[in-house]
Amino acid sequence: MNESELYSIGDVARRTGLSVSAIRYYADEGVVAPTGVTDGGFRQYDVHAIAQLELVRTLRELGAGLGEIRRVLTAQATLHDLAVTHLRLVEGQLGQLRARRAVLRAVVRQNTTTEHVSLLHKLVSMSDDERDRLINQFWDFVTDGLDVHPGYVERLHNQRPHLPEEPSSEQLEAWIELAEIVQDEEFRAALRDFFRRGVGSEKGKLLASPEMMARVEQHLKLRSEARASQQAGVAADSPQARDIAERVAADSAELVAAMTGKHDLDKARRGIAEFDRSEKEPQWLAKAPGLKLLTRYLRLVATINGTPKPDPDRAAAIREWMAAALRSQA
Structure with a gap:
């Protein structure tokens, strides 16, 4: 022009x-x-x-x-000042819209009542302090009377959500579900019973001791090495894969021995080598509904925190990889 x-x-x-x-x-x-x-x-x-x-x-x-x-x-x-002002406004509106969408999705998914809608809106509108108080009340109830080392109870309390300042819809929906289940009396009671049964015995107290927890962490690091190798594409029939699988088996045997006093390397190797993804749910897992509840809680926390969630398929793929590694020597 x-x-x-x-x-x-x-x-x-x-x-x-x-x-x-x-x-x-x-x-x-x-x-x-x-x-x-x-x-x-x-x-x-x-x-x-x-x-x-x-x-x-x-x-x-x-x-x-x-x-x-x-x-x-x-x-x-200045244009910059105007942009700053309206950016704050838009971001606030986006947060409100995400919260509303999370509530509406929960309403659609659950076919909820009108009274429940108010509760859902209250849950997404909670402050950080209110969320912390809700989770503290949950773990206080679950661990009440648990006769174990205080460090174990502290570890449980630390398994908690941290909703970011700008949560995604998925994170808000996970928070709604988590906030509901930690207030559900049946869920709380079942999880408390699970921990009392799990660490109420002498063997359980040993497992919850700081020394044993450190030993478990050491074993998990070894399994993380297996996961990293499998995901990096290391062949299951390679010397590297066999070495890792053998070390996992040996460490598993030592871990069991530390808990039971019985060391059985052959049994530990068979437990890895005979893994079959097609098998139905293990009997011990079917008899531990509390473990399923804990897994559900941890998955929701991971979603809220943006950390990796428990993935049964990925875990099965790693176990298959180690099984193949051990069988390749036969």
């Missing part, structure tokens, strides 16, 4: 995408005045005014008011 040329209001409307009435309105409100007026009373605009009108249209679409736009155009406020 020619900088010295003046354009009719119809041309300006076509160039900016604004209606003629909108351009007149902005002129009447003192936002963008016409550059000139013809003898016949027709308004005309130069390229500078057209650029201002294009900015007005953009800012209006972003939610800016006329007063704010006028201050920007008259240099009483």
Whole structure:
């Protein structure tokens, strides 16, 4: 466009995408005045005014008011300041929309009652302190009367969600579900019974001791090495895979011996080598519903925290890899 040329209001409307009435309105409100007026009373605009009108249209679409736009155009406020203000507004609106979507999805999924909708909205609107208090109450109930080392109880309490400042819809939905189950009396009671049965015996207390927990962490690191190798594409029949699988078997035998006093390397090797993904759920897992509840809790916490979730298929693939590694020596 020619900088010295003046354009009719119809041309300006076509160039900016604004209606003629909108351009007149902005002129009447003192936002963008016409550059000139013809003898016949027709308004005309130069390229500078057209650029201002294009900015007005953009800012209006972003939610800016006329007063704010006028201050920007008259240099009483900077575009940066206006953007900062509206960015905060938009981010706040996005947070509210994510929370509403999470509640609505929960309503659709659960076919909930009108009373329950209010509860769901309250859950997503909780402050950090309120969420912490809810989780503390849950673990206080679950671990009440648990006769184990305090360090074990502390580890349980540390398994908690940390909802980020800008959670995704998935994180909000996971928080809603988690907040509901930690207040469910049956869930709380079943999990408390699971821990009392699990660590109530002498063997359980030994397993919950700091020394044994450190020993378990050592074993988990070894299994993490197996997972890293399997995911890196190390062949199951390679010497590296066999070495890792043998070390996992040996460490498993030593871990069991530390808990039971019985060391059986052959049994540990068979336990790895005979793994079959197609088998039904192990009997010990079917008899431990509390473990399923704990896994559900941990999966939700992982979703909220944005950390890797327990993945049965991935775990099975790693076990298959180690089984193949041990069988390749036969």
